Each structure stands twice: as C-alpha cells, then as structure tokens.
Amino acid sequence: MTKKILIVGGVAGGASAAARLRRLDEEAEIILFERGEFISFANCGLPYYIGGAIQERNKLLVQTPEAMHARFNIDIRVNSEVIGIDAKNNSVKVASETRGVYDETYDFLVLSPGAKAIRPKIPGIEHPGIFTLRNIPDTDNIKDFIERKLVKKAVVVGGGFVGVEVAENLTEKGIAVTIVEAAPHILAPFDSDMVTRAEKELQEHGIALVLGDSVTGFSDRNGIVEVALKSEKRLEADLIILAIGVTPDTGFIKDSGIELGPKGHIVVNDKLQTSINNIYAVGDAIETVDFVNGQKTTIPLAGPANKQGRIAADNICGIASTYKGTQGTSIIKIFSLTGACTGSNERTLANSGIPFHVIYVHPNAHAAYYPGAAPLSIKLIFDSEGKILGAQAFGYEGVDKRIDDIATVIRLRGTVTDLTELELAYAPPYSSAKDPVNMAGYVAENVLRGRMEVVLPRDMNTIDLNRVQLVDVRTEEEYKNGHIEGAVHIPVDSIRDRISEFSKDKEIWLYCKVGLRGYIAASVLSQKGYKVKNLTGGYESFMLANF
C-alpha cells in the first residue's frame, strides 16, 4: 500500500524530510505545503545577501519547486498555508492562493513550520521603517527599503545571532548601526566573560552598543524612527531591525489535540513523533532535549532542523532512528572575529543547580613561530568527573575547529582526559604539537586532580588583600603596561630566588598573562608548602571579564 505523506513547511526541516522520504520510498505520495512563495531557501544566508557578500539573490534558493519536483517527484504546493489539522480524520485544511480552502488527507504528517520573528506589541511597532528578518520577502523588503530611503542609520533591536549578523552586514553597506540589547551582554549562548571579545570587535567596527536597556516605543519624525528606551535614552534611525528572538509558528496546531509545550512548541519523543502517532514534527517548532543536561529545551538551529527532518522520514519509513538531543553548537562571524560555543554555559548550569568547574586558555591557533599566529580564547566547563559540559571560544582562526572537536567529545560523552589524548592534525600552519584542545584538557585535568587550584576572573572583584597576597609573575614590562590593582610583582623566573618575599600567612593568588606561568609558579610554591591559587586565563581573561 502506498503511503500518503503531507509535509507542512518547505524549508530546512520540511524539505529535508521530503527528500529523504522520497529516497526511502519511491512509491509514496508526498505533498509539501509551503505558505510562502519559496521553498528550500538559505535562511542563514539572508543577512549576507543584505550586506552584499552574497550578490545573487537566486543563490539563496537552494531548491525551487520545479527542480525539487523534477528530482524527487514531490507535489510541492507553495502559497499554501495549512490552517488546521483534523487528527481524528487524518486530514489537514489548506488555504491556497490559487485553489482556495480545501482538505487533504494523510497517512503520515510531518510538521516543520519553523518559528516566526517576535514583534512585541509596543507603541509605534507598525512604523513602516521597522522590519524583521526570516525569509526571502523580508529580505527583499529590507534591501529595497535601504536603497529607496538611502538608509544611513539603523538600530538593531536584539543582540542575538541574527541581530549581530544583521548589524555586521548593515555596517558593511556603510550604514551606522546601534544594537540595543536588554540583557547586560549580547549573544546569550556565551557567558559575559567571553562575549566581551565580540562586543569589542563590534565597537572597533563602529557599531554602537546599548546594553541592559530595552525599547519602550517607536515614533515617527518626518519618516525617521525615534526609538524610546527604558533608560529614557532616545535613538533615531532610518531603519529598525527587530531581532529579539523567535516563537514557534504553531498557531494552526492549537486545536489539533497535538500536545504543545508552555511556549507553543510541539512536544515530541525521540523518534520525533508528536503525541499523535502518525504525526511527526521537527525543526524550530519543537521542544527537544538538551543533550548535556537532559532537560527540555528549544534551540532553533539549521543543523538540528535538517537532521531531524531526515530522522522523521526514517521513522515513517520504518527505519529506527532517534534524535538524541541538541547541544546548541553554534558559531558566528563578526567581521574578522569568530565566536563559537557548544553545550551549556555557566548561566544555564547555575540555573539548573548543576555544579561545574571552569578554566580558560589562550593558546595560539597555530605554531607561534609560523606567520600569522594569534591566540584564541577557550573557556571549558566540566564537572567533577571530568565530563565536559560546555565550551566557548573566540579568535581569528581555528575557532570553528576547536569547538567542533569539543562538540564531538561532548557528543561521545567524553571527558577532559579524552581531550588530552586527542591526536589532532599538526603541522605549523594549522596547530601546535599540543593542540589548544589538548591544552584545555591538560589544564582542566590539573584542576580536577588538585594539581592546580584556580581562582576566576570574577574573584578579583572580591579579593581581600588582608588575607590574600596577589602576585603578578609576568615580566617587568608586562607588569608596567598594566596590572591588577594590589598586585606585587615577582617574575616567574625569579620565584626560586625570591621565595622569601612570598607570604606564609596569607593565601597567595598568582597571575600571569594567560595562566601558564602562574601555574608553573604555583607548582613551585605549593610544593614548598605555600597555599597558592592561580588565576585561570590570567590577565587576559581578567581584562575580558572586565571589558
């Protein structure tokens, strides 16, 4: 018996499911409904088309309805919105631009409606200069508006991934951009002690950041949008991009009997089956499991959406395939800087009451003696058994590689000891004999084995110099160029000679530039009976945390 399968949503999750379904079952009847005019477009490329890095619009169309039909024999119905599901009768209601409203029955239904940009009900939100960015028409509208209005100034509301990408791309077009972010820092998946690198990069490229402040209203002044902020500050701009997050596009599911989560996400099991057996759901619209901590989460990313589409197709075709959760691996280009992260950050873990350790390293992305070497910063978060909980990195080269390595170890439930043992590709242009990821593993292992007690950059804020001797072990030149308040200076290479200058009564906190010399000094002193701690990440992490 041939199956009849309907798919709602024709982009990342939906189109992937459709293609896999056809490969698995040449006989099935497959109908794909897409509300918009386009399927299979490159959502992730939209900001770069606005900025001009991507020049040709049709490069964004990875597949067209015609091409997809020709290759996969799928009945693709664009401009067709599914407006209701009658799960009892296995049928959906479709509102089509050309065919009007009609019903279509199914044996299996795959839901991949994605999410829509949040447009909060604040005064003035309907101003024609205010846009969101989710699809091709949004992009066309923004591009067109920029050209028609000769936009010079823009405000991006929201400093998430999309907001920052848009800000970068508007800047590339010569537009002066301000980002307004309600939280104290942008890019929430990163902890605040790391994300300052991104903030610095944005500012260095002329982007103004308004942090810890939020928009209370918009108003018009001769076509220019005035933005009122909670702080009573006012901004003005020709163009506003709202990028304050997304909400699942599941309105049409509400009355279907399919279980939804508290924020409207579709609840699925690990086969991506909804509460109704023959209905599957994937992508931004679903609730999934946090791979690291096992809790429910919602992570709207293209990698998971595409993989889930394939897994749903497998299950419909009788191939046992499970989705084991999302770990939130993500990455962003910010001019020449790259930031990437995977797993949980401190905030998530603290909120969940999960105990963790933190270390920072700042090794060179490739051998120091080979041209172009520059440090990258890695923050590694792990538990007392050494299990890796998360990592964040920033740098100009090799950041993607290191986060991918760590993401891989997380997926395979590995530990910091596994990091030390990874045999990664080394030649001078690419890495060092001990790769930065090995190095992070060594440092973490030293913490776990009690070989190095660490203090964190934030501990410097509460340091009590009556009980702690703070020692800078860098060179004299480094110390003179700037040091932490209250630090005395004893270079690492003279600690053995000057050991009498260390306090026997106080705890000694050491720091150097990145943590390595501090660790070497700590090894000497602790073996001599001093009570020593080392500032992990050193002055570099201290400055990042206090940017």
Next chain:
Amino acid sequence: MTKKILIVGGVAGGASAAARLRRLDEEAEIILFERGEFISFANCGLPYYIGGAIQERNKLLVQTPEAMHARFNIDIRVNSEVIGIDAKNNSVKVASETRGVYDETYDFLVLSPGAKAIRPKIPGIEHPGIFTLRNIPDTDNIKDFIERKLVKKAVVVGGGFVGVEVAENLTEKGIAVTIVEAAPHILAPFDSDMVTRAEKELQEHGIALVLGDSVTGFSDRNGIVEVALKSEKRLEADLIILAIGVTPDTGFIKDSGIELGPKGHIVVNDKLQTSINNIYAVGDAIETVDFVNGQKTTIPLAGPANKQGRIAADNICGIASTYKGTQGTSIIKIFSLTGACTGSNERTLANSGIPFHVIYVHPNAHAAYYPGAAPLSIKLIFDSEGKILGAQAFGYEGVDKRIDDIATVIRLRGTVTDLTELELAYAPPYSSAKDPVNMAGYVAENVLRGRMEVVLPRDMNTIDLNRVQLVDVRTEEEYKNGHIEGAVHIPVDSIRDRISEFSKDKEIWLYCKVGLRGYIAASVLSQKGYKVKNLTGGYESFMLANF
C-alpha cells in the same frame, strides 16, 4: 628522598618530559643531555625557515638552555652526547665537548633521542651538495649553501611529508625542484586515489615529479650533482635534499640490555617504560601501538612525542598515565592545498588482512551560496560494524577541521553513525547545516545498511560492458565535457520518464559528479527492481584515481 632523573635528547619528547617533571617535582635533580648545541627547537618549522615564510632564525628556538634553566631549574648540558648506558649500575656515559667523557648516575632515565635522517650508502652520497634536514645546523647548512652557490635547481629525493614541504619551500625561493619518489605515489600515508590531488598541486606549481623511480648514484660535474636513476634517467641539480625517511637514533642503546625492535626502535609498555623498569623512552625512537588496529607501529610525529614526554614524566612521579597508541593523524600544506589523514589507509588494512569499506564525498567546505565555497574531498574507511578505521582529505579550506573531527571520533572508538549525529558549528562562512563529516557518515551508513551498493573508481578499470550498463546521470553539459568510456547518458531528473532505457538484464552502474545524484537515481531504480550500483565519489573520484 629526592629523585635524580636524566634525560637523553632535548627537543620534542625530552624537553616536554623535563618541563613536566619539574612541575610535578620541585625537588628532583633533573639533568638533560643534548648532543647538539640547541634544545627545544621547532623541527617542524625548519622547511619554512628555508623557504622564508619564517624569517627570524631565533623564532625556531622555542626554548634556550638559559631560559629553560631559569624557568625550570633544569641542568641542561648541550654538546653532550650520551654514548652508553650501564643499566646495572644506573649510570650513563657522556661525551661532552667541554668536560670530556664522564659517567652520571640516575634513579630514572628518560630516552628521547629521536631519529636521524637516512643516508643510504649509494655511490657519490658524500657529495657536498647533498643534504639531509633534521636540525638547526642542517638548516643553516642548506640555507648557506643555497645562498653561496646561488642554487637554481634542486632534486628532493623522497616524497614524504618532509620531502614535499622542502620542495614547496625551495620553490617559494624560486628554485626549480624535482621530487624523486621510489613508490608509485608520494606521501605514503595517503592512498594513491587521493594523493593525486597533492601531485597535481605540486605540478601546477612547477615541481616535477619522478615517480616509481629511485636514485642509484650521484656524481659531480663541475660542482653540479648528477643524479642517476634506476630507470637510467638522469637529473642534475645544484642541491640535493635526501628525505627518504628516518631511522631511530638508538645506536648508543645497543649494549644496554634495553629491548629494541627489529629496526632499532625502543620497545616500551603503555606507561612508556622500557624493558628496564626505571628507564622510560618516548618519541621517534620508540615502537608504539597502532591505535586503530592494535598492531606495532612506528610513527615519528611531534604530537605523540610531546604527549609521550608528559606521560613518561607522570609515571616517574607516580601519576598513573598511559599512552594508548598512535593513530597517525597528520597534515601537510602544499601551496594553497591542504592534505590530512588519520587512522589506517587501504594499504595498511589490506596488508593486515582487515576487511573494510570505502566511500568518498566531495562536499563544499562551507555553504555553497556563501563566497569562496570550494569542495573538499574526503575518503572514509570503516568496517562492517561501522567502526571508523581511517580517513583522508584534500581541499583548500576546512580540511584540518574535518580530519580532526574524524580523528576525535576514532579516538573515542566511534562509528559512522556517530558521524551522522555530530552537532558541529554551522553558519554559512564555516560549514553547511549538514557538515561534510555528517555527510560522510550518512553515505557510509547507507552503504552499511544496504541502502546503496557502491563500486569504487578502480572497478571502472575492469568493467565488463557486456554485463554492466554504465550510466552517466549528470547534465548534458557535464557529460559532453568528459565522461567515462562506455557510459550512456540519462540525467537524474529524467530517469523516471526514461526508465525503459535502463537494462533489466544487466547490472546498472551509475555515476554523477560526486555520488549524490547517482545515489538518488540508484534509490529510484533499486526500488523498481533494477540491480544498481553507484560509483562512490563519482566522476571526481574517478578522475582523481586516474590522474
């Protein structure tokens, strides 16, 4: 009781062991003997200093005896060769330039003498224009010779990693280079069907390759070296670099009672202990275990050497730490191309009688619609349980990242299914929603699950068109630009309409450019009852294998 530890060899393994020993034990007496003038130098950087990418010679000196002493309080004795070991009396004999010959006792001994470049006894080998490259004096000599003699032409004997790096760097200096390699292809860790990409890149940069031929003798003609080859061909050059491999530098160990392997490598257990309890050995001089197949192997690489140095130090200081084997992860820059590999290649597996599967993919290194996208080629080798045995890759971007991901999965004993589930960092400048590594996993899984039967490029050489219908499913334009002999042309998008043109009697072999369209076509046909196989890697792999 303070330990007295002697270390033989002051570079990758030896210096790493020394530093870690000191960090673990502030009281130990640590003496490091180095035969040469320099310690801790960047062996791996030497070719780039010759080529000029690295400009300052002292960048190659990662540590100096003085700096290392200041930091680690280690007694560093350069120009001091250990010429014998008296294991019964725990003492070594040292020949020092300044102190003459003397004995030094130890509680523990760490051997990291490395390897020396092979200089075969062939006629004329003593010609002053013939060099090997292992250390700083070698490098100085080569650089000096090039400048003094205004070298215009060079022959590099041996197409291994060092040979190819030297060839690249001499070319960068404007010298015309010929590589002579006895095997049919260069860079033995790669299989011949992949390494052709490297050979092409070298030729495109003007380097001549003489493959499957070997040097039988050298002679002088007015200061120019004439190279006689087995094929009777003759080459001439101002400069010859011998890079035909290394042999463990263990002559001084011969009479010590320490067990050596058949080729003079030191035999160690997983604590890196030799056959004598208080003597450890690390680096290029030891025999180690192949992490993938468990057999004995010798892999002279810096990553393993540095890690082993640390592990030996751990064990001496009572920290249980084991070395679990080397998987041969390595990488090479060849002008703008990168080649990297990890695990076993086909040759090794075939020699060991280990059965395996092979697939190729050629996905873009990052999203096709984002500027600069270019394909990389990955060959994945795995067993019938899905366990990954090895991988090789070539490309212009992101090759290091993909091989590191796969190397990580190999380390954690993962499978091709793990590859499909890796959640890697995706934004358009870095990757695709399904990363190339995920893609390799999918393709491999399809093979294992019997969803796609594949033929290999080499099978095209033995194709019997009486029994096989060979079908090119690419576009007409692609077909016209070149196709495999004997192929008929039916584009993938018309197979459903033209199904009657497929043979019911013959086996059908399909191919496209990279394997994807062939696979889609195969899915259709096999479900319709045709007996189909798909050329893995497509025309791209076919051309690579037949370069």
